[in-house]
Amino acid sequence: MAQLRAAGGPLLTGFVCASLLVCACLASASLDVGHNETRRDGSAGETPEDPHHPHHPHHPANDTVFKKAFPVLALNYDYVRKPFEIALWILLALLMKLGFHILPRVSSVVPESCLLIGVGLLVGGIIRAIREEAPVLNTELFFLYLLPPIILDAGYFLPIRAFTENMGTILVFAVVGTLWNAFFIGGMIYGVCQIEGAQLAGVDLLSCLLFGTIVSAVDPVAVLAVFEEIHINELLYILVFGESLLNDAVTVVLYHLFQEFSHAGTVTVADAFLGIACFFVVSLGGILVGAIYGLLGAFTSRFTSHTRVIEPLFVFLYSYMAYLSAEVFHLSGIMSLIACGVTMRPYVEANVSHKSYTTIKYFLKMWSSVSETLIFIFLGVSTVAGPHAWNWTFVIFTVVLCLVSRVLGEGRPPRYTPPPPHPPPRAALFFMPCPVCSPGVIGLTYIINKFRIVKLTKKDQFILAYGGLRGAIAFSLGFLLQENEMKSMFLTAIITVIFFTVIVQGMTIRPLVELLAVKRKNESKGSINEEIHTQFLDHLLTGIEDICGHYGHHHWKDKLNRFNKTYVKRWLIAGERSTEPQLISFYNKMEMKQAMMLVESGGARPPAAASSVSVQNIQPRESARGRAIPSISKSREQEIRKVLRGHLQNTRQRLRSYSRHDLLIDPFEDHVSEVRFRKQRVEMERRMSHYLTVPANRQEAPAVRKVCFEPEHRVYTYDDAESPRGRTAQPRPGPPDAVGLLSESSPRPGARGPEQEEQEEQEEQEQQKLSRCLSDPGPNNNKEGGEEEEEEIV
C-alpha cells in the first residue's frame, strides 16, 4: 500500500498534468479569440505588441487616455504556448516513467515501452474525446529531434570489440536479411492482394514492395527498449542491435528506390544496378561523413584543456552535424551517427576531463531516455489520432508474414533441445509461429555458421528471430508516404505490426529467455586481470596466426592498432597521453573509479566487495617489506605525480598543495602558509584520492615518511582494512567548519602513531569526524587532514 501511495504521487501529478494540457489546449483556443478582440480594440496594459515591455514607460498616455484599471494580474498564455506545451509533454512522459518504476510488480512483467504506448493511447483518447488537435508524431519531429539522441547514445557506447568481431554476421543479417524480408513480405502481400476480393486490388506491386520495405526494418529504438531490460548476453545483444543499426542503409535505399519507381512506373535492369550502387554510396558515404566529423571532434577535443566546461558540447554538436549532413545527401544518417561516435570516442575519452566524461555519459543517457519515452507516448497518441483504414486480411497477413519471414530468414526455431537442465521448452513453441516449411530451409544462420568460429546455437537463432522488433521508424517512414487511399491502410497495418511486436514479443521475451536458459550478461566489474589477459590473448593469437602463416582477423586488428598508435593518436590526443598503452589507461581508470568510490563512501569503510587482503599478504617474504617503507627519490615522485596528474585532471590547486617540493623546502617556516595549505588540502581531500594518503608507519624517521605514494602499496589497497590513516582521509564536514576548527588548533606538525589514530577514531565516533581527527591524544594536536602534516615533515 505504501508503494501505491508512493506511486500515487507521480501518477496523480501526471494526471493533473494531462488535464492541465487539455485545459491549455482549450484555453488557447478561447484566448485566441479573446486576444483578437483586444487587439482590435486598441491597447491596454497588456497589449500583445508590447509583450516585452509590460511597464514600458514610453506609453503612459495610453493608460491615462483609456482610463482602464491597471491589470495587476494578466494572462498571456499565447506568448509561452509552444514551449509550455512541449515542456508539459516531456514532463508528463517523465512522470509516467517515474511512476512505472515505483510499481515494481508492473515493471517486471510489462516492458516499459508497452506501458508508455498505453499511456499514449490514454492521453490520445482523452484529447480526442475533447475533440482537440492532438500532436502527431510527424516525420520531421521524429527524424530530426527524437531519433538522433537515441542513436548517438547507442553508438557512443557500442561495445566495439564485440561489434567488430561479429561484423560479418551483423552485416549479413542487416543487408541480406532486410532485403529478404522486404522482398518476401512485399511479394507475398502483393500475392495476397491479388487473391482477395476487389478491396485490395488497387495495390500495385511497387506499393507492396514499398510497404514491405517499411515494415521489414528492425527498429533500434524498440530493440534497445526491450533488450536492455532483459540483460541478455553480449553476443546476442550486439547481433540484434547491430543489425537494427546497419539495416538503416538498406531501408533508406530501398525506400527511395521504390518511391522513385512507383512514380516512374517501369523498372529496368539498369535501375536495379543503380540501386545496388546507391546502396554502397549510401552506406559507405554515411560512414565516411560520420568518420570525418568524428575525427574533427577528436581533434577539437585535443585543445580543450583550458575550457573544460564546453567539452561535452563538442561531442554532441559534431555528432548531430554528422547526422544532419548525411541526411542532406540522403545518405544513411544513422550509420553516419554511429561512425562518428565510434571514431570519436577513444580519442575524446583520452582528452577530456573525468567530469566531462561523466557529463557526456549522463547527458546522452538522459536525452536518449527522454526521446525514447516521448516516441512511445507519441506512438500511442498518433494511433488514436491518425486516420485509419482497417482491413482485416491485409493487417493479419502482414503480421503473420513479418513473423514468418523473420524466422525463415534468421534460422530455424529450436524444435527440440538436447537434454537440458530445465524441462524442455515446449511452451516456447506455443508462442512461435511454426513455419510450414520443411527442415530444408536454408536460413541465413546456416550459411553464417559456416564462417563463424563460434557457431550460433538454435537458442541463439530463436532469440535473434524473436528480437526483431518493429518500431517508430517504420511508423515515421509510413507517414512519409504519399497521400493516397492506400496510405491509411498501410499506416494501420504498420501500427498493428508495431504494437504486436512491441507488446506481444516484448512482453514474452523475458519469460522465454528464462525458459530457454539463454546466457545472460556477465555483470563483472572491470577487472585488471581480465584486461591483462585480454591484451595477452590478443598478442598471443596474433603471434599464433603469424606462425601459422595466414593473415587472419587478429593480424589485421593488430596492424590497425599499431597504425593507430603510431600515427593517429599523435594527432588526436593531447600531451603525453598519446603514448600511453591501453593497459595503463585502463588501470588508471580503474584506480580512479575506486578512488571515487572511496571518497563517496566517506572513506570510513572500504567498499563492501573488497576483501581484506592487503599488500603485505602478497609481498615476497624475503623482502620483508611488511612495515618498512622505503624512501622515495625525487625522480620517482615526479613520475608518480606525472602519472596521477595525467589521469586525475585535477586543478592546479591540488598540484600546488600536494607539491612535495614546496613543503619540503620550508617545512617549519610559515605557519600561516601551512594553515592555508591545510585548508586547501581539506578541500582536496574531500574530493579525491587516497593516493596521497600517507602510508603505514609514521613513527619512523621523517625521511622515510615521505609521501608514500608508493603506488604499488597504496594505489589500490583501499580495501586494506588495516591501512592506517586511509580512512581518516575524508573529512565530512564542510569547509567552514574545517577552517574554524583549524584556526583553533595550533599548527604543529608531528608524528602520530597510526594505531593511536585508529583507536581515537573508534572512540570518538559520535563526534564529528573532523573533531575526531583533530583530537589526538598524542603529543601534537591533530589537525584536519593529519596526513598532510606528515608530508610536511620531510
Next chain:
Amino acid sequence: MGALQSLPGHPEYVGLAEKTGFSFEQIGILHNRFKQLSHNEETLLREHFNKIPDLDCNPIRSQIIEAFFDRRNFRQNGEGTVEEIGFEEFLVIMSHFKPPTLHMSEEQREGVRREKLRFLFNMHDTDNDGTITLEEYRHVVEELLSLSEALETDTAKSIADAAMLEVAGISMGHMEPDEFYAGITFEHFLKLLNGFEIESRMNVRFLNMDTTTLCK
C-alpha cells in the same frame, strides 16, 4: 575434395588427425608451413621462430616461442623444455587453439576450457613450480608493456601487484596480516578467469585452403 580426403602419401596424418582433431587439409597446410619455417628440416628450432618477421613487433614473442618448446604443452604430462620439436608436437600445440565444436556437451566444453587455460597458465608459470608468483606475474605485465616507449617500470609493477591482490582477494577471501599468498595456483587461475569465456576467445581460424605462400 574427395581426392584430398585420403592423401595417399601421408598415412601418418590419420593418427595425427585423431590425436589433435584437425582435418586432413588443415594438417596438410600446417605441414607445409612447418616445412617452410624449418627450411625443410625435420625439426624446428628456436632460431626458426625468431626469423619470422611478423613476430618482431609482438611484445610477448619470447613467451610464445617458449610455449612451443615447453613439454607441459605436449599433452604427455612431461615437464621441462626441449630444444627442438617435430611436426607432431607443433600440431599438438596448435590444437590448443581450435574452437570447440558446435555439438559439445557441457563437460567437453569444460575440458576445452581447462586445456586452454592450462596453456595460458604454463605460459605464465615459467619456472614450472605450479604457481604463478608475483615476480612471474610482474614479468608478464612488463612484457606486455615492453613495446611502449614511455614505460615507467613502477607502473608495470603496480599493475601486477593490483592484479595479484585481486586474485588473492577472489581466491582467499580474508587473509590475516601475516599470512602470505604464495602464488596463483591453477585452480585459482581457473576461478579468476571464470567469466572470461576463454573457449570462445582463444581460437584461431585454421584454414582449409592453402594461403601460406602469401605470408613469410
